Amino acid sequence: MAERRQRRDLTYDEVVDRAIEIAQAEGERGLTMRGLADACQVTPMALYHHVENKEALLTAIVDRVVSDAIGDFGATDVDWRVDLTEFFSRFRQGFLDHPTAAQVYLRRPVLSPAMARCTELLFAAFERAGLAGDQLAEATDATVLLAIGSVANDLTRPNEIRRELLEHLDADGTRLSASIDVYSERDGDQRFRRSLGWLLDGLLEDMLGESAAGT
Numbered sequence: 189m190a191e192r193r194q195r196r197d198l199t200y201d202e203v204v205d206r207a208i209e210i211a212q213a214e215g216e217r218g219l220t221m222r223g224l225a226d227a228c229q230v231t232p233m234a235l236y237h238h239v240e241n242k243e244a245l246l247t248a249i250v251d252r253v254v255s256d257a258i259g260d261f262g263a264t265d266v267d268w269r270v271d272l273t274e275f276f277s278r279f280r281q282g283f284l285d286h287p288t289a290a291q292v293y294l295r296r297p298v299l300s301p302a303m304a305r306c307t308e309l310l311f312a313a314f315e316r317a318g319l320a321g322d323q324l325a326e327a328t329d330a331t332v333l334l335a336i337g338s339v340a341n342d343l344t345r346p347n348e349i350r351r352e353l354l355e356h357l358d359a360d361g362t363r364l365s366a367s368i369d370v371y372s373e374r375d376g377d378q379r380f381r382r383s384l385g386w387l388l389d390g391l392l393e394d395m396l397g398e399s400a401a402g403t
Contacts, residue, residue, distance in 0.1 A: 211288035251300035257282025268316035
């Protein structure tokens with residue numbers, strides 16, 4: 189067995205780095221505090237100086253994945269809509285590249301600095317679009333719901349599985365049969381971007397119209 193390192197040599201960032209590596213290779217079940225301690229070459233007790241328990245560790249993984257994905261969003265001068273679309277595309281891809289983080293995010297609330305920053309940045313983007321007050325919360329909620337659903341769909345329902353629906357159709361199922369190529373072979377990111385565009389069109393028309401009517 190490799191010699192254990194001194195606890196003081198271990199950093200929080202290293203703990204999260206090794207945890208992500210294990211989660212990528214072995215999934216959430218394969219990520220244990222003992223296994224992580226071995227990967228960090230410390231005793232399990234040394235980990236608890238950085239993370240309280242496994243759930244806190246999983247939160248840290250999600251926080252890192254989201255932080256890396258969104259990067260410097262909001263720091264540029266591009267149009268708010270372009271910025272927002274790229275934000276969500278990167279947000280989605282971060283979770284698709286890290287299924288364990290996505291599973292944690294989808295099954296329970298994740299309260300962390302990166303998630304709080306995401307929400308603040310989305311509020312700011314919609315403010316740039318001309319929304320105000322409660323509209324910021326409503327618009328953010330609607331777009332986040334779409335993103336969550338898109339991540340869940342892409343992780344659990346690969347496009348090709350939709351073809352199997354044809355095996356369960358009765359004789360009247362001609363509409364799905366006629367469109368099955370489009371329905372089962374669409375690119376996930378393109379599909380999300382188009383759906384987000386439709387949502388933003390309707391959302392802005394409704395909310396900005398509502399604001400104009402109230403003036």
